[in-house]
Ligand SMILES: O=C(O)C1=C[C@@H](OP(=O)(O)O)[C@@H](O)[C@H](O)C1
């Protein structure tokens with residue numbers, strides 16, 4: 275357990291580790307490319323360790339130095355792993371590597387931890403079947419573990435049924451160039467977390483595959499081909515930078531994050547203007563993006579369907595604003611590392627914040643941070659619960675974070691960097 279010490283008038287400059295989402299996409303593109311790629315400043319964490327180990331088990335050669343990974347691409351010739359591939363609670367890798375495994379020949383089992391075994395994947399399996407892949411949920415509940423009798427992708431047209439994760443769509447796109455016939459993908463229903471799909475297309479283009487796409491993302495045509503190996507620099511993680519910008523919003527003063535570009539391909543960068551709307555000042559200099567707060571904060575009403583991972587960050591900031599903050603279109607938070615919508619409502623409640631919970635939204639009743647109290651916070655083995663709830667402790671004495679090692683999923687040295695704020 276960690277007790278957070280209050281602080282005020284911050285004046286800090288920090289950097290954050292590489293983007294989890296970009297690292298995992300670039301790793302797959304490099305693994306499927308022809309030739310040698312180097313990833314510069316990738317994220318080194320539990321999730322990317324799972325991804326790397328799984329790709330090695332599928333025949334990819336990967337050597338790691340702290341700030342640089344070298345990958346000898348397979349050109350799409352993926353081997354069936356001899357043993358079940360275990361991916362912990364890494365949703366991104368579980369969804370993406372299921373499709374990568376489909377490129378092999380033979381049986382593959384994909385599995386995860388207890389929580390991952392509750393996180394759905396059925397829409398992806400159905401779309402893969404449309405490309406001729408024999409794959410089943412072994413418990414018949416539409417979740418891992420999965421068994422594939424892999425034999426490559428036939429290609430042609432398939433349909434992705436409506437689901438609550440954009441990762442299904444990104445997964446299909448990443449492997450589509452390797453189909454035996456040009457692949458087309460029709461997408462049903464509303465696409466949540468859309469910027470992650472745009473990020474997938476961006477990384478694919480960077481590795482030489484340009485996808486034809488309908489403006490509303492309802493249809494994709496993917497050219498056949500092999501990714502082009504290259505050196506690739508990974509941006510700092512915008513979701514993990516959110517805790518440092520939010521720290522300035524909550525404690526006052528200013529915080530600069532040096533390594534997330536303004537023109538980031540990560541949708542979570544949009545949290546910065548949102549904090550601006552609540553009353554912070556945003557400046558961009560050669561040294562990074564600075565967020566500063568000197569006056570009060572005001573509640574906002576916002577659809578966060580496109581930036582689910584920074585909902586807990588914003589909800590904690592909202593507790594220190596005056597008035598209501600309504601965060602809508604977030605039903606997909608219920609299938610993350612924990613039921614994150616319910617978890618945020620429950621844990622903010624423990625420190626005295628009233629939050630109303632609805633099936634797909636929450637309303638935080640901010641009182642400028644007045645009347646809040648310290649409490650022992652449960653984190654449900656969810657890194658984002660730990661990092662966001664710690665922010666409350668910057669203003670409220672006695673906030674204690676239990677299970678704090680869960681940050682290793684995406685940000686192993688979070689607590690050391692967080693301590694730099696003091
Ligand atoms: O594609 C990605 O890298 C991710 C997509 C998002 O998930 P959903 O599409 O399931 O919302 C996000 O929550 C996750 O942390 C990373």
Ligand SMILES: C=C(OP(=O)(O)O)C(=O)O
Nearest residue numbers: 363364365366583610611
């Ligand atoms: C939802 C997340 O990750 P994943 O889906 O990859 O487990 C996250 O990092 O917040």
